[in-house]
Amino acid sequence: MPRGFRKNFATGLIAILPLALTVLVLWFFISKVGDIFGRAIRQIPQLEQLPNFVNALLGLIAMIILIYLIGLVTSSFLGRQLLRFGELLITRLPLIRSVYTSARQLTETLFVDKAAFRKVVLVEFPRKGMLGIGFVTSDRKWKINDDPPRYAQNVFLPTCPNPTSGWYLLIPEEEIISTSMTVEWGMKIVISGGMVLPYETDLDKWRITES
Template identity: 35%
Template sequence: MTRLRNYFLTGFIVCAPLAITIYIVWSLIGWVDSWVRPFIPHRYDPDAYLGFHIPGYGLVVAVVGITLIGFLTANIVGRSIVSFGERLLSRMPLVRGVYKALKQIFETVLSNKSDMFRTVGMVEYPRKGVWSIVFVAGEKETEINAKLDPEGDPLLAVFMPCTPNPTTGFLMYVPKSEVVILDMTIEDGAKLIVSAGLVAPDYKKKVITMAGQTIDGTIANPTLAEIAQPARSKRTASSRPNR
């Protein structure tokens, strides 16, 4: 029974991540198809000719359509149309706030110059002596820094995600001196949060040479305390040969 249980757990570990991944991808494809397919003309829908449903066709049409829109927006005519649409949206009281906020978020996240959430750190929260994982958004000159700490320790915008759902959390501004920067990547930090601390990234101690260079990994020659030492021969003064 113990061997059967081990076989079952091994198969579960192999099948569960694969099944969950397939389910998420399949749900995403179905969600995009449900949004895009109603706008596809009936004569361009392959389901009308084949007689059965082809999953993913709406996703392909969406990717091609977004790429064409980006290509058209890159020229003068496309920029003029986009500018006209933005001016039209800016006159709507409720819509303009939502549109500007979403546009700024997407431009910041998808920009190649963005340095958001590239560093994992730790802050003392919710009390002294208790540490929480945070994602550091970066150090920027903002009104918050000017009002709260104009000449002292700069403030860092950090995002503290919740476990096990890292998409929700708290935005906090913490002094730079109180943030402990970690060497782990954002992916490793996300795994640590989602798994509630069960999946921790591998850690290698850094060794600093006499020249000040940092070496990742372990020392090639172990210290004397880590290996067995040969027994020393006890020689007394009487056992020494006479000269």
């Protein structure tokens, strides 16, 4: 098979896969999970005569409300303690522990808080001459020298493909290459391991010269 065909096919697959997975997940929740809650709703005498798709939709709404309430409870101190206790019990079960840990890592990867990142930067890591994609995590800086004044920025360098782990680094400002790349694009590159890249791959065009 020609190399160009394989490359273009892989690029097309990467482009369409997120949309296909989104449609698949929505279909699953509406048709399957929504139907489960809909069966419970049909037990209410006033609602048992409603069409099946209406019951499924009501079931989906009930599920969303339930998930929201669970999130509300687990956001409290008592809820967090109960969640930790439940996780402690689960992690003591050999087979279930592996499944739960994998599912949690996947969830954390999908829902990593991109809002915590201020901007995308390039830093020399893990050695001089190699560049890694990092994210500035705070507008505040660390003073590392008084005369002349020098400052270091807070930079998080995520691992691939799981950006929830990585290195927290204090890097002198003069050693950081600032870019105009969006945080979303930076995360796409990290999570895909470089398989998903922006159209422009000339670093000089992404580089921002600090005034």
